[in-house]
Amino acid sequence: MSQDILDRLEATIRERRTGDPETSYVAKLTARGRKKMAQKLGEEGVEAAIAAVAEDKAALTGEAADLIFHLIVLLADAGLTLDDVRAELARREGMSGIAEKAARG
């Protein structure tokens, strides 16, 4: 239990991608393809936004967990890892949001 929950979840997702779609949601979603994964990510994002506007903290917590789960599934399918995202966030660290946007052009 030394790893962070996100690292453990990512490892499980990467392991289950090639599992049995009958018993694994990750394997089932992976078999359905990138478009379905993207659709699920969008749905969870909208559900999280709705929960936030409704000021429902419990719902927002659950939807945020769904959103992060589906994001990791999509990243894994795209050959990316949470470390790639961490590196991008570290690159931005200390920059103002406005300067970061300008640097991106």
Ligand SMILES: N=c1c2ncn([C@@H]3O[C@H](COP(=O)(O)OP(=O)(O)OP(=O)(O)O)[C@@H](O)[C@H]3O)c2ncn1[C@@H]1O[C@H](COP(=O)(O)O)[C@@H](O)[C@H]1O
């Ligand atoms: N964190 C999650 C997680 N969060 C959400 N979900 C699933 O995401 C789905 C989203 O629910 P929806 O109602 O939107 O979708 P649905 O109707 O079930 O399915 P769709 O047909 O719309 O895809 C549900 O089936 C949830 O169970 C998750 N499924 C798995 N995990 C983690 O992934 C691990 C591996 O899971 P398996 O691949 O199932 O073994 C688990 O041990 C968990 O740690």
